[in-house]
Amino acid sequence: MKTRKDASRSHQRHVPKPRPNPRWGKEEETSIFAEKVKLFRTGKLSEDEFRRFRLQHGAYGSRLQMDYSMVRIKVPGGEILPIQLEKLASLSEAFSIGSAHVSTRQNIQLHWVQLEDVSEVMRGLVEVGLTSREACGNTVRNVMCSHLAGVCPDEEFDSTPYSKAIARFFLRNPMCQNLPRKFKINFACCEKHGLVRIADIGLVPMTKDGSRGFRIYLGGGLGAASFIGHLLEEFTSEGKLLATCMAVIRLFDRNGNRENMARNRMRYLVNEMGWEKFQKMALKERSIVMMTTAHSTESMFNLTAEEDDQYLPKENRNGNKLRMYRELDSSNTSAYERWVHSNVIAQKQAGYYTVFVTLGAGDLTANQLRVLAGIIHELSMEGAARTTPQQNFAIRYVNGNDLSEFHNRLASVGLSNPGALTITSAVGCSGTTSCNLAITNSHRLAKEIQYKFLELGLDTDDMLIDSTIKISGCPNSCGQHEIATIGFFGGASRIGSVMAPTYTMMFGGSAGESGELGRVIMRVPAKRVIDTVLKIIEIYRMEHVEGETLRHWVDKVLKGEAIGTVHDIEDIKGALAAVVQLPPVDQNPESYQDYGSDTRFTAKTARGECAA
Amino acid sequence: MTSKRTLSMDNHKQNKKLRGRGSGLESEYYSIPDTVCDVNTLSSLIRKKNVRVVDVRKEEEYIREHIPGAVSLPLAKILEKESPERCIELIQDIGVNEDLPVVTYDDTFGALAARVAWTFQYIGHQHSSILEVTFAQWKSMGFRTEKKLNSYKWQPHPLKINQSIYADLAYVEKASSNKVLIDSRERLNFLSEHIPEAVNLPYTMLRADGKVLSKSDDIRRLLQNRGIHENLELVTYCGSVGTLSGLVYYGLRLAGLKNVRLYARSFKEWKALGKPKAEFKDANYWDLSAE
Numbered sequence: 001m002k003t004r005k006d007a008s009r010s011h012q013r014h015v016p017k018p019r020p021n022p023r024w025g026k027e028e029e030t031s032i033f034a035e036k037v038k039l040f041r042t043g044k045l046s047e048d049e050f051r052r053f054r055l056q057h058g059a060y061g062s063r064l065q066m067d068y069s070m071v072r073i074k075v076p077g078g079e080i081l082p083i084q085l086e087k088l089a090s091l092s093e094a095f096s097i098g099s100a101h102v103s104t105r106q107n108i109q110l111h112w113v114q115l116e117d118v119s120e121v122m123r124g125l126v127e128v129g130l131t132s133r134e135a136c137g138n139t140v141r142n143v144m145c146s147h148l149a150g151v152c153p154d155e156e157f158d159s160t161p162y163s164k165a166i167a168r169f170f171l172r173n174p175m176c177q178n179l180p181r182k183f184k185i186n187f188a189c190c191e192k193h194g195l196v197r198i199a200d201i202g203l204v205p206m207t208k209d210g211s212r213g214f215r216i217y218l219g220g221g222l223g224a225a226s227f228i229g230h231l232l233e234e235f236t237s238e239g240k241l242l243a244t245c246m247a248v249i250r251l252f253d254r255n256g257n258r259e260n261m262a263r264n265r266m267r268y269l270v271n272e273m274g275w276e277k278f279q280k281m282a283l284k285e286r287s288i289v290m291m292t293t294a295h296s297t298e299s300m301f302n303l304t305a306e307e308d309d310q311y312l313p314k315e316n317r318n319g320n321k322l323r324m325y326r327e328l329d330s331s332n333t334s335a336y337e338r339w340v341h342s343n344v345i346a347q348k349q350a351g352y353y354t355v356f357v358t359l360g361a362g363d364l365t366a367n368q369l370r371v372l373a374g375i376i377h378e379l380s381m382e383g384a385a386r387t388t389p390q391q392n393f394a395i396r397y398v399n400g401n402d403l404s405e406f407h408n409r410l411a412s413v414g415l416s417n418p419g420a421l422t423i424t425s426a427v428g429c430s431g432t433t434s435c436n437l438a439i440t441n442s443h444r445l446a447k448e449i450q451y452k453f454l455e456l457g458l459d460t461d462d463m464l465i466d467s468t469i470k471i472s473g474c475p476n477s478c479g480q481h482e483i484a485t486i487g488f489f490g491g492a493s494r495i496g497s498v499m500a501p502t503y504t505m506m507f508g509g510s511a512g513e514s515g516e517l518g519r520v521i522m523r524v525p526a527k528r529v530i531d532t533v534l535k536i537i538e539i540y541r542m543e544h545v546e547g548e549t550l551r552h553w554v555d556k557v558l559k560g561e562a563i564g565t566v567h568d569i570e571d572i573k574g575a576l577a578a579v580v581q582l583p584p585v586d587q588n589p590e591s592y593q594d595y596g597s598d599t600r601f602t603a604k605t606a607r608g609e610c611a612a
Numbered sequence: 613m614t615s616k617r618t619l620s621m622d623n624h625k626q627n628k629k630l631r632g633r634g635s636g637l638e639s640e641y642y643s644i645p646d647t648v649c650d651v652n653t654l655s656s657l658i659r660k661k662n663v664r665v666v667d668v669r670k671e672e673e674y675i676r677e678h679i680p681g682a683v684s685l686p687l688a689k690i691l692e693k694e695s696p697e698r699c700i701e702l703i704q705d706i707g708v709n710e711d712l713p714v715v716t717y718d719d720t721f722g723a724l725a726a727r728v729a730w731t732f733q734y735i736g737h738q739h740s741s742i743l744e745v746t747f748a749q750w751k752s753m754g755f756r757t758e759k760k761l762n763s764y765k766w767q768p769h770p771l772k773i774n775q776s777i778y779a780d781l782a783y784v785e786k787a788s789s790n791k792v793l794i795d796s797r798e799r800l801n802f803l804s805e806h807i808p809e810a811v812n813l814p815y816t817m818l819r820a821d822g823k824v825l826s827k828s829d830d831i832r833r834l835l836q837n838r839g840i841h842e843n844l845e846l847v848t849y850c851g852s853v854g855t856l857s858g859l860v861y862y863g864l865r866l867a868g869l870k871n872v873r874l875y876a877r878s879f880k881e882w883k884a885l886g887k888p889k890a891e892f893k894d895a896n897y898w899d900l901s902a903e
């Protein structure tokens with residue numbers, strides 16, 4: 001047994017210099033916000049005007065309680081520093097519920113903050129260089145970047161600085177303060193990772209003849225009606241990156257629908273216009289932008305200012321080669337091995353590893369945030385973490401020799417659950433825990449699934465490893481259920497004479513450059529979801545062909561090509577008919593209630609503010 | 613009396629020089645701290661033997677180690693049968709007369725210390741303040757501790773009940789447009805149930821990194837944002853016996869608010885008597901907690 005001291009001596013741990021303050025926040029915005037709240041409270045600012053202002057600054061109204069806000073903190077590129085995590089810990093204790101939440105678009109959210117305190121949260125954010133500005137509202141939302149960018153073995157180059165430079169260029173930029181609707185930009189690292197087909201602009205880095213550029217997809221997005229983005233052109237050189245983004249935003253700003261809130265995302269414009277026409281207009285707009293953009297404007301897109309990888313090692317000569325525990329014998333596996341198996345992957349930099357920290361539906365306590373900050377500071381050569389769309393953290397540049405200490409320190413605060421990269425790590429949107437539009441408690445359901453699946457050891461089954469479960473509490477897709485292998489969105493159904501919370505189950509969605517949307521299979525009562533998924537796994541285990549993962553099998557069922565008794569969608573519906581049945585209500589009233597509730601289910605919603 | 617004042621004025625100046633800013637000792641207060649006592653002031657008061665330091669933790673914790681000169685008076689002992697007469701006996705037994713400043717401390721983020729200090733104020737002791745840090749923080753800052761068990765000669769202390777800082781059920785229930793009830797519990801508890809019309813000012817909101825309470829300017833700004841001002845009658849309460857709300861009581865006093873009362877029997881009594889509650893059941897906010 002090595003003590004910590006021994007371990008650090010054996011490979012000379014080098015704690016990286018703290019990164020400079022990234023300065024996303026602006027001090028003056030905090031007192032302006034406080035002032036506006038007062039004007040609103042004293043009736044000097046109309047509700048509509050105030051709502052627009054509030055959303056522009058990242059504060060959503062909370063479920064059926066407009067005196068409270070959800071503050072969404074932007075994490076551009078998903079990159080977050082230890083001092084920022086520490087600050088979030090303090091802010092969550094002081095003004096929120098003592099926990100923070102990682103969202104599916106790499107933001108971090110503080111829930112149930114009293115409206116009057118939002119300015120104080122903002123003040124704290126500014127101190128550590130963060131902002132909630134334009135995290136909500138009809139603006140360019142958080143610019144996402146694959147959490148593996150910079151370490152992915154399959155990438156052409158690191159897209160992180162590009163994502164941050166784009167984020168900085170558009171933040172507070174007058175050209176996108178009042179778009180027809182929200183606008184999402186997502187960067188990938190490679191064709192496998194990243195959410196490029198479900199964004200208004202999705203970008204995959206590539207090189208052509210030795211020079212850098214991107215494959216750019218436009219007009220994708222999830223929601224009550226979802227679309228997959230279209231490829232603009234084979235190669236967009238890095239020199240045209242900014243102009244392309246500006247052109248698309250200008251086009252949307254001019255032509256987007258400002259009347260019908262439910263159909264004003266850019267994907268509807270693309271769909272109504274037809275892709276060919278939109279594509280032509282986008283390319284034409286780009287040439288205009290390139291001809292008319294002043295040099296001084298262009299220089300606000302500053303890539304080098306966002307590059308902070310200069311101190312990062314290319315490889316780790318002292319690093320050991322890690323046994324990846326690919327085949328686990330679950331009867332005889334230590335907690336540590338199980339965790340390494342499903343939470344650690346090798347980077348392209350030999351000897352370095354990326355460690356995933358498993359959260360429950362993205363939630364963690366103030367104390368956990370603090371301990372995590374310490375771990376990142378001491379055990380990541382990068383001195384930063386990334387939030388992931390699976391609502392976990394990725395901590396990169398970890399030395400193989402430090403993994404067991406990493407695990408122990410996580411365990412000391414209950415963060416050492418395995419399964420981050422497996423089907424057990426279910427995603428859940430806020431649902432009825434805080435969202436005005438929610439019908440079901442999707443958030444709790446995601447946690448229940450994770451708990452049950454870890455108990456059953458499903459994280460150790462490699463045939464399930466590339467499948468995902470994602471849950472939204474209504475059709476709006478904030479939980480990204482449409483890109484899950486098995487996705488669910490919440491609703492309410494009358495069963496017999498009683499209303500019950502139910503989910504519509506979808507099959508076969510996927511992320512990445514060849515991402516596809518899932519297809520509706522059937523409705524499942526909330527309290528039958530876990531058993532239904534377990535039944536699907538049971539059927540899969542009996543009927544799949546050698547070497548076929550759950551994900552592949554689900555795709556075959558969708559295509560009607562599975563070879564067992566369950567051959568196509570109709571068969572799977574039939575096979576699940578019994579398991580989705582609820583017992584009569586007088587025998588088991590709880591099964592008609594939602595998770596986290598001991599009263600009769602009713603669907604209550606209020607104005608969603610998703611397009612204020 | 614006069615000489616003592618001058619003496620602690622000197623301390624005050626010295627502290628200002630040492631630390632660059634006064635923390636508990638804002639100029640509008642007596643130079644003898646009556647809300648929050650900063651660590652340097654306490655050290656010099658201890659050196660000059662001009663203070664009674666009261667350790668309100670469990671007795672075994674006191675026995676293990678405590679601040680030099682401190683006496684043990686666990687909060688539990690005060691709560692045992694809390695009556696003004698009994699409390700006067702207790703304060704006399706630790707050798708405190710009307711003029712000797714008292715500084716209390718705990719290891720429970722200041723909440724227990726605040727409850728004891730408030731009790732002393734309530735029975736008529738003016739100079740009753742809480743230490744700005746917990747015992748653990750005091751130690752980690754490198755200040756001295758000792759193991760020696762201290763006791764002090766009995767001193768007379770008059771009983772002069774200070775009704776202006778006290779609220780009972782009748783007071784809380786009495787209608788008044790000017791009165792604001794302040795629920796000091798954490799957000800999730802407040803959302804679940806609270807006294808109707810109360811506002812939530814969780815004790816966690818008033819503390820700072822490394823201190824049991826923030827600087828008075830910071831607290832003042834929070835209160836301004838909330839529209840809580842001088843002319844209101846404020847009543848703090850929490851879930852059980854007035855500890856968290858005791859801390860918030862001191863936070864409000866530190867911010868310069870004069871009209872603050874503690875509802876010592878708090879929500880526990882309110883609930884036990886079946887008084888009306890405001891509840892919020894339309895959201896599953898507990899499921900957001902990672903506890």
Ligand code: HEM
Nearest residue numbers: 060103104105106107222223435436437476477478608610
């Ligand atoms: C009709 C209204 C809404 C629509 C159409 C909508 C749609 C979406 C979609 C499609 C995503 C996400 C995924 C992605 O693009 O990758 C998303 C993210 C999200 N939404 Fe909504 N949403 C709406 C209202 C709300 C409301 C009212 C809340 C709760 C206050 C909410 C909370 C979230 C959260 C927490 C995320 C996670 C990702 C992020 O950080 O942006 N949404 N929303």
Ligand code: SF4
Nearest residue numbers: 429435438473474478
């Ligand atoms: S999917 Fe529906 S329930 Fe979930 S956060 Fe979005 S709007 Fe709310």
